[in-house]
Amino acid sequence: MRERCNIGVDLGGTTVKLAIVDEEGHIQKKWEIPTDTADQGKRIVKDIAHSIEQTLDTIGKSSENINGIGIGAPGFIEMATGYIYEAVNIGWKEYPLKTALEEATEMPVVVDNDANIAAIGEMWKGAGNHHDNVICMTLGTGVGGGMIIDGDIVHGIKGMAGEFGHATVVPEGGYQCNCGKAGCLETVVSATGIRRTALDELRHHPESQLQQIYTNNNDITAKDVFDAARDQDTFAIVVVERVAYYIGLVLANLATTVNPSRIVLGGGVSKAGDVLLTPVNHYFRQYSIDLIYRHTDIAIAELGNDAGIIGAAWLAQTKI
Amino acid sequence: MRERCNIGVDLGGTTVKLAIVDEEGHIQKKWEIPTDTADQGKRIVKDIAHSIEQTLDTIGKSSENINGIGIGAPGFIEMATGYIYEAVNIGWKEYPLKTALEEATEMPVVVDNDANIAAIGEMWKGAGNHHDNVICMTLGTGVGGGMIIDGDIVHGIKGMAGEFGHATVVPEGGYQCNCGKAGCLETVVSATGIRRTALDELRHHPESQLQQIYTNNNDITAKDVFDAARDQDTFAIVVVERVAYYIGLVLANLATTVNPSRIVLGGGVSKAGDVLLTPVNHYFRQYSIDLIYRHTDIAIAELGNDAGIIGAAWLAQTKI
Numbered sequence: 001m002r003e004r005c006n007i008g009v010d011l012g013g014t015t016v017k018l019a020i021v022d023e024e025g026h027i028q029k030k031w032e033i034p035t036d037t038a039d040q041g042k043r044i045v046k047d048i049a050h051s052i053e054q055t056l057d058t059i060g061k062s063s064e065n066i067n068g069i070g071i072g073a074p075g076f077i078e079m080a081t082g083y084i085y086e087a088v089n090i091g092w093k094e095y096p097l098k099t100a101l102e103e104a105t106e107m108p109v110v111v112d113n114d115a116n117i118a119a120i121g122e123m124w125k126g127a128g129n130h131h132d133n134v135i136c137m138t139l140g141t142g143v144g145g146g147m148i149i150d151g152d153i154v155h156g157i158k159g160m161a162g163e164f165g166h167a168t169v170v171p172e173g174g175y176q177c178n179c180g181k182a183g184c185l186e187t188v189v190s191a192t193g194i195r196r197t198a199l200d201e202l203r204h205h206p207e208s209q210l211q212q213i214y215t216n217n218n219d220i221t222a223k224d225v226f227d228a229a230r231d232q233d234t235f236a237i238v239v240v241e242r243v244a245y246y247i248g249l250v251l252a253n254l255a256t257t258v259n260p261s262r263i264v265l266g267g268g269v270s271k272a273g274d275v276l277l278t279p280v281n282h283y284f285r286q287y288s289i290d291l292i293y294r295h296t297d298i299a300i301a302e303l304g305n306d307a308g309i310i311g312a313a314w315l316a317q318t319k320i
Numbered sequence: 321m322r323e324r325c326n327i328g329v330d331l332g333g334t335t336v337k338l339a340i341v342d343e344e345g346h347i348q349k350k351w352e353i354p355t356d357t358a359d360q361g362k363r364i365v366k367d368i369a370h371s372i373e374q375t376l377d378t379i380g381k382s383s384e385n386i387n388g389i390g391i392g393a394p395g396f397i398e399m400a401t402g403y404i405y406e407a408v409n410i411g412w413k414e415y416p417l418k419t420a421l422e423e424a425t426e427m428p429v430v431v432d433n434d435a436n437i438a439a440i441g442e443m444w445k446g447a448g449n450h451h452d453n454v455i456c457m458t459l460g461t462g463v464g465g466g467m468i469i470d471g472d473i474v475h476g477i478k479g480m481a482g483e484f485g486h487a488t489v490v491p492e493g494g495y496q497c498n499c500g501k502a503g504c505l506e507t508v509v510s511a512t513g514i515r516r517t518a519l520d521e522l523r524h525h526p527e528s529q530l531q532q533i534y535t536n537n538n539d540i541t542a543k544d545v546f547d548a549a550r551d552q553d554t555f556a557i558v559v560v561e562r563v564a565y566y567i568g569l570v571l572a573n574l575a576t577t578v579n580p581s582r583i584v585l586g587g588g589v590s591k592a593g594d595v596l597l598t599p600v601n602h603y604f605r606q607y608s609i610d611l612i613y614r615h616t617d618i619a620i621a622e623l624g625n626d627a628g629i630i631g632a633a634w635l636a637q638t639k640i
Contacts, residue, residue: 150472181607
């Protein structure tokens, strides 16, 4: 068997996603295992190694068909050594992931941040395809990001590059953020932030259809807000407009900094689609230099949950 | 003569700065010629070529001792081909600078933006020395910038990366900017912007010592504002504080984006020194994630007018 594949691993707090990916970036086989976070996550690497071995057996491949393993992990990572300073959701602290996985699998391993591998996956096979300069912003429970410049991931000196969620957009009087600052983008445009903004102001808008949802469920979600805006609910439109304003402003300032050809929005919030993308584009245009605006477009991520495993495989293919 | 040098050229609207720079980045010889902008600048390249030839003769070097020429030019440039789309101050429009200078000198030429070569000069031999991830912000009549990531200049797809002066910091009601937008950083922290802010509010502060300067000179400058702040003039301190707030906020958001180890402030405004740097550091800290703040410092540029010629020589040395 001459063709060589890479293994992409996307390690999350609940599940580990794995895939065998060919050199063209096509997924040959994908599967998941649960993330065993008990005992500070000490069985995770053994579980991954065992699962890879089993799967290769099942499909009749051996480690000789594999070029290497790329793995994306959450938390603060020293990229060069694949050392995890801390990954709170996993239970790891000062954990030598690269070395441990290499010993367990006897294959070469390369480690990166989970947001970065998702960005690189979109660049390789998704919405950033054929773009060498891409900004990916992930709008989920939190707001993360990854940045590709001249075809490669930007890490910065402590692996903190692309932390777009912590750009300050409300310099005074903003909500407190988990990062220790206040007024971060994440506090106002994450799913959590959108829900909070809407809840905080809902009592002033008894006419809104969100009021009915709140009465029924004793809560509202970011999705409720976008659905109501799509139904022309005035209050919901105001909330979405403000979310779009913050995203558009930050994207414009990012584009002024790195001049990408494409911006990819991913994560649950991006699934709102045009009801969000249209006003984001409006504010992006308003706050961008014309020459930058004309050569940058904003697209919704295409790979969904596969972005990480594909990006991790790219990492193995290009860095090993 | 075995040692090889590079020629660095920094092309400005008034003068062309030139230097012969050795491989260690030391200037062996530097000189200037006037920029002849008459007739759409059609004699500039011939003047540069002639001046280089003469100087090499004078110091007993030949073109064989020269590896190549790096040149920084203002305006919009296609980096790969060294083609100038437009350089308003020079008079060039759709001008093939690289080809023209190569034909005139019979040496290989590499072209970049003037703000970028200044940034690379500071990275190589100035305040960014030994830092591979550096942001340089030039606070002069306008506000420019350059960004070094993993030791190389970031251009973006249209050479517009690093346009920090056009980050929007006053989203509503800001001053009009030359770029066509309003509320850009440049409108409030350039020398021009500082002067305008102070002048706009001076009538409300008859007690300020700036009032006396205005009465005497019928004008005030950014330097007057910094001098007065250093003398504890209350109004001047408020103006400087606001300037520092905008710079600190933008630098914090830039650091969150690219996670550099050093930020270099250059240009005339940076000469204000600690009266500006101290409050900039305060706001930079306030708006930065702690882990980023702890590993990033802000320094004042060291090379002054030599940054461009040194950076241009680096360009020739590494890209030819």
